[in-house]
Amino acid sequence: MNGMTSMNSSARNTARLLGAGARALLVLTVLCGVLYPLAVTGVAQGLFPHQANGSEVKEAGKVVGSSLIGQRYDLPLKKGQETPAPDLKWFQPRPSNGLGSNTVNTQYKLILSGATNRAGDNEELIQWVKDAKAAVVKDNSTPGYRVPASAVPPDAVTSSGSGLDPDISPAYARLQVHRVAERNHLPVQRVEKLVEDHTQQRVLGFVGEPRVNVLALNVALRELVG
Amino acid sequence: MSPVLAGVLQLLALMVALALAYRPLGDYMARVYSSPRHLRAEKWIYRVIGADPAIEMRWPAYLRGVLAFSVIGVLFLYLLQRVQGGLPGSLGFASIDPDQAFNTAASFVSNTNWQSYYGEQAMGHVVQTGGLAVQNFLSAAVGMAVAVALVRGFARSRTGELGNFWSDLVRGTVRILLPISVIGALVLVACGAIQNFAGIHEVGQFTGGSQQWNGGAVASQEVIKELGTNGGGYFNANAAHPFENPNGISNLFEIFLILLIPFAMTRTFGRMVGSLRQGYAILVAMLTIWLGFTALMMWTEFHHGGPAFEIAGGALEGKETRFGIGGSSIFAVATTLTSTGAVNSFLSSYTGFGGGIALLGMQLGEIAPGGVGSGLYGMLIMAVIAVFIAGLMVGRTPEYLGKKIGGRQIKFAACYILITPALVLCFTAVAMALPTPGHSMTNSGPHGFSEILYAYTSGANNNGSAFAGLNADTQWFNTTIGLAMLLGRFVPMVFVLALAGSLAEQRPVPETAGTLRTEKPLFSGVLVGTIVIVAGLTYFPALALGPLAEGLAS
Numbered sequence: 056m057n058g059m060t061s062m063n064s065s066a067r068n069t070a071r072l073l074g075a076g077a078r079a080l081l082v083l084t085v086l087c088g089v090l091y092p093l094a095v096t097g098v099a100q101g102l103f104p105h106q107a108n109g110s111e112v113k114e115a116g117k118v119v120g121s122s123l124i125g126q127r128y129d130l131p132l133k134k135g136q137e138t139p140a141p142d143l144k145w146f147q148p149r150p151s152n153g154l155g156s157n158t159v160n161t162q163y164k165l166i167l168s169g170a171t172n173r174a175g176d177n178e179e180l181i182q183w184v185k186d187a188k189a190a191v192v193k194d195n196s197t198p199g200y201r202v203p204a205s206a207v208p209p210d211a212v213t214s215s216g217s218g219l220d221p222d223i224s225p226a227y228a229r230l231q232v233h234r235v236a237e238r239n240h241l242p243v244q245r246v247e248k249l250v251e252d253h254t255q256q257r258v259l260g261f262v263g264e265p266r267v268n269v270l271a272l273n274v275a276l277r278e279l280v281g
Numbered sequence: 282m283s284p285v286l287a288g289v290l291q292l293l294a295l296m297v298a299l300a301l302a303y304r305p306l307g308d309y310m311a312r313v314y315s316s317p318r319h320l321r322a323e324k325w326i327y328r329v330i331g332a333d334p335a336i337e338m339r340w341p342a343y344l345r346g347v348l349a350f351s352v353i354g355v356l357f358l359y360l361l362q363r364v365q366g367g368l369p370g371s372l373g374f375a376s377i378d379p380d381q382a383f384n385t386a387a388s389f390v391s392n393t394n395w396q397s398y399y400g401e402q403a404m405g406h407v408v409q410t411g412g413l414a415v416q417n418f419l420s421a422a423v424g425m426a427v428a429v430a431l432v433r434g435f436a437r438s439r440t441g442e443l444g445n446f447w448s449d450l451v452r453g454t455v456r457i458l459l460p461i462s463v464i465g466a467l468v469l470v471a472c473g474a475i476q477n478f479a480g481i482h483e484v485g486q487f488t489g490g491s492q493q494w495n496g497g498a499v500a501s502q503e504v505i506k507e508l509g510t511n512g513g514g515y516f517n518a519n520a521a522h523p524f525e526n527p528n529g530i531s532n533l534f535e536i537f538l539i540l541l542i543p544f545a546m547t548r549t550f551g552r553m554v555g556s557l558r559q560g561y562a563i564l565v566a567m568l569t570i571w572l573g574f575t576a577l578m579m580w581t582e583f584h585h586g587g588p589a590f591e592i593a594g595g596a597l598e599g600k601e602t603r604f605g606i607g608g609s610s611i612f613a614v615a616t617t618l619t620s621t622g623a624v625n626s627f628l629s630s631y632t633g634f635g636g637g638i639a640l641l642g643m644q645l646g647e648i649a650p651g652g653v654g655s656g657l658y659g660m661l662i663m664a665v666i667a668v669f670i671a672g673l674m675v676g677r678t679p680e681y682l683g684k685k686i687g688g689r690q691i692k693f694a695a696c697y698i699l700i701t702p703a704l705v706l707c708f709t710a711v712a713m714a715l716p717t718p719g720h721s722m723t724n725s726g727p728h729g730f731s732e733i734l735y736a737y738t739s740g741a742n743n744n745g746s747a748f749a750g751l752n753a754d755t756q757w758f759n760t761t762i763g764l765a766m767l768l769g770r771f772v773p774m775v776f777v778l779a780l781a782g783s784l785a786e787q788r789p790v791p792e793t794a795g796t797l798r799t800e801k802p803l804f805s806g807v808l809v810g811t812i813v814i815v816a817g818l819t820y821f822p823a824l825a826l827g828p829l830a831e832g833l834a835s
Contacts, residue, residue, distance in 0.1 A: 072345055075330050076353035079447065080419070082329045083454060087505075088415040091459060092498040095466045099476040099500065102467070107476040109494065109524070111484070118485040123473055123523035124494075126486055142488065149602070153627075157402035160374050163481050164493050165402050168518035170599040170627035172750035174636075174728040175587020175835060184593045209595030210602055216521030216626045222602040260282060261290035263529020264605035273487055 112270055114277070120270050125151065125221045128273060143194055144238045145276065146223075146231050148269045149210050150187055154218030168217045187212035191230070200233040222266035225254045239280050249275055288579055288607020291533060295611065298537050299544055306541065307548020307560075313456045314429045314449060315553065326451050334448035339441040340782030343430055346446030347423060347774060351390050354416060355767075358386035361412045362404075371405030372480055384759035389413050391770035392420035392652060394506070394513030394622055394745035395736075395762060397754040401495045401516050406478060413513060414502040418462075421509030422453035424620075424654030427774050428546060429553075431658045434781030435682045436554045441786050443778070457542070458509060465504035465538055472534070473527030474500035499524055507538035510652040512622030512745040520612070520625040521601055532608050532625060539615045539623070543567075543650035546657045554682055558800035563660055565805040570649035570812065571618055574642055578610040581634040586835040590632065599627030610635075617642035620652030622745025629724070629732070629748040633835055636728075636748065637828025640735055643742045644824075645816045646701065652743065658777045660808075664799070665694045665780070667811040671797050671804075680796055683789035693780040700772050702819045704741040704765045709734050709823065711761075718757050723750030727834075731827035736762060741769035 099107040110122045120126050125148050129139035141147050155167035173180035188204060191211050195202045208226040228250045236246040253272045257263050319327070319334060327334050338346065359382050361368075366376035377385065381397055388395045394417075398404065404413065426449035433443050470476050479496030486492055499515045503525050506513060516522040526532055544564065551560020583606055585596035600609045609626035616623050617639040628639050642649075648659040669686055672679030679686040712718040712733050722729035732751040739746055740762040747753070753762065798804065 069349075072349040073353060075332055075447070076346075076349040077357075079326075079330045079332075079350060079450065080353050080357055082326050083419055083451075084411060084415045086326075087418040087454065087459065088411040091462065092410050092414070092501045095463060095470075095501040096476050096478065096498060098467060099470040103470045106473045106527075107470050107500075108479065109475050109477075109484070109496070110473050110527075114487075119487045120484065120492075121494075121523075123527050125523075126488075126492075128488055145487075153599075155399075157399070160372075160402055162373065163402075165481070165495070166492060167399050167402060168516050168522050169399075170518070170521070170630060170749065172627055172629040172723055172748070173589070173598065174629060174724045174750075174831065175589045175596070175598075175632055176726070176728065176831065177589065177724050180589040180598065180630075181592065184589050184598075188592065207594070209590075209593040209597040212593045213595075213598040213600075215597075215601050216599045216624070217516075217518035217523060217601065219518070219523055220601050220603075221523060224602055257282070257287060258529055261287045262294070262533055263603050263608060264284065264287070266602045270487060 112274065114274050119274065122268055122270060123221055125149070125219045126270060141194070143234055145273045146228060146235060146269050149220050149223060150183070150212065150214045151218035152183060152214040166219070168219055170216045170218065171214050184212045195230055195234045197233045197237045202230060206230060221268055221270060223269055225250070225265050225267055228254070228267040228272065235276065239276065241279065245279070249279065284605055284607055285579070285583055288605075288610065291607055292575060292611055295533060295536060295540075299540055302541060303545050303548055306545040308552060310457060310545065310549040311552035313452050314444075314549070320455065323451055323455060327447065330447055332447040334445050336445055337442035338445055340443055340778040343443050343446050344775060344778045347427065347778075348771065350450065351423065351771065354390040354419060355386045358389060358412050358416060359383060361408055362386070365405060365408055368405070368407050370407045374403060374405040377403065380756045380759040381754060384763040387763040387766045388745065389416035389511070389513060390420055391743050391766040392424055392509070392511060392620055392655070393740060393743040393766045393770070394511045395740055395747070395766060396513055396745070397759055399517040400514055406480070406497060409502065409515060410498045414498070414505060417502065417505040417509050417511040417513070418454055418458050419450070421458060421505070421511065421653045422450050424652055425453045425457070425542075425546075426450050426654065427777055428654035428657040431661055431777050431781040432550050432553045434784035435684060437785045438787060438789050441782050443781050443785060458505065461508055462501070462504045465508060465534070466500045468534060469500040469503055469531055472531035473523070474503055474531065475524045476500040503535070504538065506623060507535045507621065508541065510539060510543065510619045510621040512616065514623065520623045521627070526625055528603055529608060532604050532612065535623075535625075536612050536615045539619055539621050540650060542653045543619055543656040546654070547650075550657060556800060559682060562800050562802070562805050563664065565802060566808040566812070567648070567650040567660065569805065569809050570645065571614065574618060574638055574649070575611055575614045578614045578635055578638050579607065581632050581638070582606045582610045584632070586632050586634070586832065588835065596632055596635070599630030601626065613639055614642060616746060617744060618645070618647060618649045618651070620647045620655055620743045622739060624746055627749060628746060629750045633828050633832030636731060637824060637832060639746065640731065640738055640828060641816070641820070641824065643738050643744045644705075644820045645812055646698070647742050647744060648812065655743065662694050662697045662777065662780070663812050663815070664808055665690060666698065666815070667804070667808045668797060668799065669694075670811060671807055677795055680790055681799060683792070684784045684787050685790055689783055690780055693776045693783070697773050697776040698815060701741045701769050704769050705734070705737045706823065708737040708741070708761055708765055712737070712757070718755075721752040721755060721758065723752070727827050727830040731831065734823055734827050737765055740765040743770050
């Protein structure tokens, strides 16, 4: 009898405690999951609408992407090709072998950000890096300018963490100058100047890394070519 | 300027920023948890909960509060994912399968944020913002509450009372996490992190056509993901995604957020036990390990050992141009020495030794400086062990902060430090012995083994980072890692609170000439030694099979 009573009362206590937990979760969800994000969104949209909505880049009034999100600059896919060939008229971004497309909720065509997750001794990664290096040398060598393999910087042959890296190193941008000048019938000095103008140095001299935004560079290039 | 020098200067800038915030924040948090006054909003919240914040709880009652709140949290988050398909504001995304929904619910409530799903294709606004981000606040506040209860155990005497769980939970959320998050979210938006409810929309491309982007409340979630040492990204690429972490400044700011509360809590501790120097001794031990690990990580990543990296000329696989090696290495150490697990670069593609450093950082128990709350209580447990070992060496009954460390206290501390390694090593052994879990590996050889060891280490220690080559969305991994996360979070909390209760009941022992001076640098040294020896003895054989074998081969 006694055992029964204490069991009942302990069940009642547990229920009461779980009820308090549920009410606490509810009220804190309203605070942290509704009011807080709405307030931040309101202020962010008021103060920094450009950034809050994705830092879109416009060309002649038309949106051509985001300054933060890397894109591919490829030729249209030809018959029999599995992956499109790069359009060598434009500055090329880093490889993005870890990028995927959505496998669920396929009513959308989403980009899945991600890395290759291959280790340094992974055979596949070794092959990717070798192939990328050979391609960079071949694509960027012009009749008057031969790219030595030792001049290829590491970012040109490795995939970024997000697969959406919008930037390349200044070294990789400079390496592409001769090719881009040739394909667009521009003087090399003019394209060199373009790269120089679009090179961002470290903030305050030490924060982040020097980089060149590929979309900004290509937008400026298209303006130059007309 | 060379990248190495720039990396070192970034580290120095980070230390200056943390040092500036240390005193005001540490003292503020001590006031938050000690003040008798309640804000009007808090009183209203207590009325809704139906709890009297003035009632003092002994350790079993405090623990029941923690567990009841967390059980409800897991249930609610599980159900929210299971009904997503029918919820408005969910972008038409389908409901999540039971095993993955369990894994994710366990993950976010245990402050782990292991993710076996891809955020951008699986979770709509309601689950991300109203479910996952909420637990980013609340699991952090629970961790801080338990740490404060342990500190009260040291500070109080001849009582068993440890405070009121509901009050600690609400104050941590309302007075500490929310205000910093509001400011931090706006800083991130100014840098370029997105904050909108645009859903999935088409955006034009340079070469024509368009691509589909996710809009969402990213910045508001990103800030608490780092500040609460949670780590679960809005997007799959986590803080490598430019919409979560747009540039070098946001990167440094996010690392600052990760380390901010865990370091400052040593000041809170010192304040509350009435001796700031006791807090500094703990801080010095944390700083020593953190700086040592960061230096080692930078060295191995700049050195780029490993065939693929040698051909490439640098270990930039999985790293973003805007962060480089320096900004990536500092982040990787901060995230694995705390219970964060956010990544701005992918650890599976670090050098063999670099991956090993990340793994060992978690295996130390995430105490340098550790997760919000969990870092402090984990470190105090290690301090109890260190005092005990030092006491054995000189043949005296060990004392810490005026409390006797007797058999009962040592049993609680020993159980605490055994539970996580037991979970990690047993689950890893079983997964390796069974035929199918190995199919989830992307890499083979030592690195493949590391993928599985890393997964359970990350889960049981509530970190959440991954050697993401492992395909973890299988029933086996969803279930076992889910269990490892829950047991690795809440079983240690039982021992922490039991220890706190036993300390609070004691009478303080007067200090004598024979008392170990735990506020001196010598004690910080003993503490670091104890931590390294305990983790080393536990994990060395497993590390030798994985990252050490890989690192030595390259």
